[in-house]
Amino acid sequence: MHSISRRRLLSLPLVLGAAAALPGCAVSGPSRGSGGSSGPVTLNALFMKQASYSEDDIRGMLAAFQKAHPDITVQPTFVAYEALHDKIVISAPAGTYDVVLIDCIWPAELAGKNMLLDVTDRYQQAWLDDILPGTLGSITYKDRRYGMPWIPGGKIFFYNTRMLKDAGVDETAMSTWDGVLEAARTLKAKKVVEHPLVWSWAHAEAMICDYAQLLGAFGGRFLDDAGKAAFHQGGGLQALEWMRRTLDEGLSAPSSTKLLEDDVKKVVVQGDAAIALNWDYMYSESNDPKQSKIVGELKPAVSPKGPGGQGPAVDGSMGLSVTATSKHPDAAWQLVAFLCGKDNQLQYVERSLPVWNSAYEDPKLTSGAQAPLVAADKAQYGSLIERPQVVQYNAVSQEIQAGLQSCLVGGTPAAQALSDAAAKVDRVIGG
Amino acid sequence: MSLTLRRPASTAPPAAGARRGKVERQWPLALALLAPAMIVVFGVVLYPMGRTLVLSLVDATSALQTAFSFSGLSNYTALLSDSEFWATVWRTAVFTVFSTAVELAVGLLLAQFLNQRIRGQWFFRSLVVLAWALPTIVSANMWRWILHPEYGALNGLLMNLGLLDSYKDWVGGPTQALFVVALVDAWKTTPLVAILLLASMQTIGDDVYEAAAMDGAGAVRRFLSITIPMLKPAIAVVLVLRTIEAFKVFDIIYIMTRGGPDSGTTTIAFYTYLKAFSNQEFSLGSAAAYLTVLFIFVLSLVYLRMLRTDSGGTA
Amino acid sequence: MRPSRFYRPSMYLCGALLAAVVLGPFALLLLASVSPQAGLLGKPPDLWPDSPTLDRYAAIFTQAAGGVAGDFRVVLVNSLVVAGCSVAVSLVTGVLGAYAFARLRFPGRRLVLFVFMLTYMMPPLALVVPMYMTGAALGLLDTRTSLVVVYCSFTTPFVLWLLSGYFRALPAELEEAARIDGCGRVGALIRVVLPVARPGLISAGLLAFLMAWDEFFYALIFTSSPASKTVPVALAEFTGRYSLDFGLMAAGGLLAAVPPVLIALIFQKHITRGLAAGAVK
Secondary structure (H helix, E strand, O other): OOOOOHHHHHHHHHHHHHHHHHHHHHOOOOOOOOOOOOOOEEEEEEEEOOOOOOHHHHHHHHHHHHHHOOOEEEEEEEEOHHHHHHHHHHHOOOOOOOEEEEEOOOHHHHHHOOOEOOOHHHOOHHHHHHEOHHHHHHHEEOOEEOOEEEEOOEOEEEEEHHHHHHHOOOHHHHHEHHHHHHHHHHHHHOOOOOOOEEOOOOOOHHHHHHHHHHHHHOOOOOEOOOOOEOOOOOHHHHHHHHHHHHHHOOOEOHHHHHOOHHHHHHHHHOOOOOEEEEOOHHHHHHOOOOOOOOOOOEEEEOOOEOOOOOOOEEEOOEEEEEEOOOOOHHHHHHHHHHHHOHHHHHOOOOOOOOOEHHHHHOHHHHOOOOHHHHHHHHHHHOOEEOOOOOOOHHHHHHHHHHHHHHHHOOOOOHHHHHHHHHHHHHHHHHO | OOOOOOOOHHHOOHHHHOOHHHHHHHHHHHHHHHHHHHHHHHHHHHHHHHHHHHHOOOOOOOOOOOOOOOOOOHHHHHHHOOHHHHHHHHHHHHHHHHHHHHHHHHHHHHHHHHOOOOOOHHHHHHHHHHHHHOOHHHHHHHHHHHOOOOOOHHHHHHHHOOOOOOOOOOOOOHHHHHHHHHHHHHHHHHHHHHHHHHHHHOOOOHHHHHHHHHOOOOHHHHHHHHHHHHOHHHHHHHHHHHHHHHHOOOHHHHHHOOOOOOOOOOOHHHHHHHHHHHOOOHHHHHHHHHHHHHHHHHHHHHHHHHOOOOOOOOO | OOOOOOHHHHHHHHHHHHHHHHHHHHHHHHHHHHOOHHHHHOOOOOOOOOOOOOHHHHHHHHOOEOEOOOHHHHHHHHHHHHHHHHHHHHHHHHHHHHHHHHHOOOOOHHHHHHHHHHHHHOOHHHHHHHHHHHHHHOOOOOOHHHHHHHHHHHHHHHHHHHHHHHHHHOOOHHHHHHHHOOOOHHHHHHHHHHHHOHHHHHHHHHHHHHHHHHOOHHHHHHOOOOOOOOHHHHHHHHOOOOOOOHHHHHHHHHHHHHHHHHHHHHOHHHHHHHHHHOOOO
16 A cells, blocks of 8 residues: 555546536536427426336327427436435436336435425416325425426225125224224134235335324324424324234234335235235226136225324325426426316316316226225215424434334334334434 | 556566567557547546546536636545444445345356356356346346335245245345345346356366376365466456446336335445435535445455456456 | 275265255255246245246246346346456456566556555445446446446456566566567467467456456446346346235346356366466466
């Protein structure tokens, strides 16, 4: 080591770094042109693969949009959900995309870091009267709107009617979590199914969704009004204790702590569990004889209520936003409004439900194979719980995930696991 | 070993060492020959490296941030005083040591086996290449599926064979999961290690072994006292190479466990990913990256010291 | 050396063990790729399908581009082009640089080596954001070129390191003779050293090919359309938050292993010979 001049060694990257920092910093938001009406415009839009609207659906929508706006060309990009957030963040300084699909947990982070265009003033009052109020959270941060909701959805509560009947459990039991617990005990005792409950409690965001739903039912809150962690007491603690109890009693599949939503779907459609929370896509797949052994047996329902009488579903809506670095914000907004528009959404109802209240009167939704799901969804939209809307959401979520896992996998007492997590969450938000 | 920084006698190229007078005239040619590689590598990497170093010394918390304030080494001290960070370092060290140990031990035996003159050897050597050629993404997904607690093939297979009466969770708790992930890494990488070692083994002449055999040394004895010492330089290469790669392990974890269960597989690279990408804590992430390089560097030096041979750092 | 009575049986036992460990998972992968999805999900799964289906392979080879399966063909070509170009560039630059390290003596030699080594140690995570911004500024995002440029930055140091050891192991007298005959250093390198060094070049090229073929993270960030997506990214998209058909993943994964396996098998003899004289000596 001594043979290399240490000073030379150290100075090299420093000089390079200093020189490098200048051009690097200069790549801030490109100047925002007027965009829109004058001249042909090309928009880049970022969507995800393999959920709700398919790639073909979106290409169809874009073709229709381009027909109506001959001067605008749209270049769609499709990535996996897992890569969506990272793509948005990394592409922000370069201004690669004009329109991006965002999950309901990101507006605080992305808007808080000035990555999304504030479109509050572009809203029409008529829209606000008709858009499902629960879905607006997916694009709102601090009362400003940063896009339009596109794919509505909370986690739906599902149960297997055949199994309940076999165990002699009345379906009314499914209206409260206490009832669910009792029903699960009966299902297990009568050997209808080994593990009546299954969850997506893997060390991932999926676990926070399930936890949020239970936390809401038990009357808990993630954060209090002052923005301090509050999930380690009251309902938040009871929810985790309840989760733990279902594992200890063997009511929940022990593998739950390793499963994601898609794994839960597989377990349910194989008839290996009777009761589960999942996104609404599980319904149609449960009725697909190619992969399901429980065709016609699964029932979507409103989320059960906790002791306080609340039964919110976790909000899982997604929205479309215009990026703050878009050079054509007007054209981009036209695209967003078109895609989220009621007319467009009504053409693809078999893929995703619309975000428009009035659309639910359409016969396409009130009858047909999806009708039971639509009914459950619609009933649930009035009661959705949001995950914490803070700029540091991802870090907060990681701390809560770690806390929940250390209780459910590592055996740490629930109270201790959560108060440890709460202290870390306070540090993340405070610092 | 070009990785050594010491000045072993043999690093002086033989042709040049003899004629010191030519030193001055050689550097323009050396520069010309090295220029393409330097452009291709440094041209791409030095600016990002410098920028990352700068980022690690400021307070960047957004991809769009344009004004930074200098924060000195506070990102480094924040990490070094964070028990969670040390937990990821520890896990990464366990992963690295365990996977390299398995790869080295199995790789040595495998190389020894592949070096035997038996019929069908081409088939066995092809097998080794096969496991190596499967992309990491596929092998990680494959093992995730094979070991899955609900619809895993291993559970299914053992159940079909009547060896298991209920499904087992093969990935297990946090500690077990780390070892499982390390074994998956070893499955994919041991072939590379074996091939590197085999190549070196083939340079050991038969005469050495025959002389030893005549002195009455058994097969195990010959392996321990001839093969292993002769392979020292190769082992050093393998250790350094695998340590660098193992310390940066990301793909397998991204696909198989995403850091869980109970944070058991949150290695330093995955931690860096969470910080820099999920949370936009770019400065912390950058500091973590430079600390990673430091750890790799120190470990590499330790290996090279341990395995220093009389001939110095060869190659 | 007279092998003992147990030598052969024990060797073939080792061989059988090796085959089981390697081929077992491959067999499962192959079965999964031809099993109907319902069979795969059963408890226990139906691992020996009564009616194997080649639908997934058919989808990959016949489906129109735009679908998940159809795009896979395009993506395979991308990967071949990217890995092939990376190998070509890193071999050319690596050969020249390795020769300088092996045969020439110049000031700053160790510093350059050290910086090459340092670049190789950097986690890609730490480099990808500035690289993305540079790529965007140059209009290179979502192009195969950008991947070739980035991949060369880590395959080149590797080739350099491998070949400099290899060149040093070659007897210096070879070139001395050529140089006396009037070749310059570069002439001697091309006319004398390279032909002799062919096994080393082949093995270095193969290792570089596999590194580029396998790379996931940069590709995940830099590519977004079938214009530049590579095999690992496409395979990762087969799995996801929603709906994972493991069979399709298995089919794609097996196909993805074919090119490197073919190349490795063609050059198998050279690999061990190349490395023998090179890196590890």
